[in-house]
Amino acid sequence: MKLSIIIPCFNQIKELYDCLESISKQRFTDFEIIVIDGGSKGNFESILIAIPLKIKFVSEPDSGVYDAMNKGVSMASGDWLYFMGVDDAFYDDDVLKSLIPYFKNDNVKLFIGPIIYRFKKDDSIFVKKNKGLFKPLWSKQIWLKNTLPHQGMFYHRSLFEKQCYDTKYKVLGDYAFNLNLWRRHVPVLIIDTIIATCGTQGLSKCYNWSLYKEEITLKTEASFIIFKPIFMVIATTKFVLKKLF
Structure with a gap:
């Protein structure tokens, strides 16, 4: 069993260092790290040397975060895939170790645990509810x-044999991608283990109309x-509410 941790990034050297440092503290070590950078200008070599991990690093232009994730x-050579943002960190040093039974469960192709947002004062109330806990x-x-x-979310690599992320x-x-998995009735296990703490500056937290x-x-x-x-009404309602609150 092996886990591939895939990290897309662009012009986020400091954040990438913090993210990799979080991973380096894990007591479970059967993983590889794949960093896909979109062609940033910066001294990534100093980071890769400073972190005591084996890291596959690619830096080249791409068409967006999902193109990077597909790369x-x-x-990846792991049986399981995990996608991590540069502003994410594992909840504690034993997170991956506690997941070993799920990695070894042949009946599960996808398992999912809660996360906690590290929200700021001016973040939306929808992010701050439940003290940032997202189940x-x-x-x-x-x-x-x-x-x-x-x-x-931890995906068995077989889930990417029939599809990848749609880069449009x-x-x-x-x-x-996940909606398609739900429609296909992929076997899923929901667990209680908190997986990560996450920043709130990601693309999906901008709440602009393009989203x-x-x-x-x-x-x-x-x-x-x-x-x-119907979907237009739902989306418009959410857009207005999140702009107000």
């Missing part, structure tokens, strides 16, 4: 909102065109 998948849901609610935090989505490619346009498109493509007006 990471193609380079995943694998249910029909996925049609209303993204109920699956990618920082809490710039913000919600993981939502589209909701993507949401309308991906839901329509995953269902039927007749549902598009």
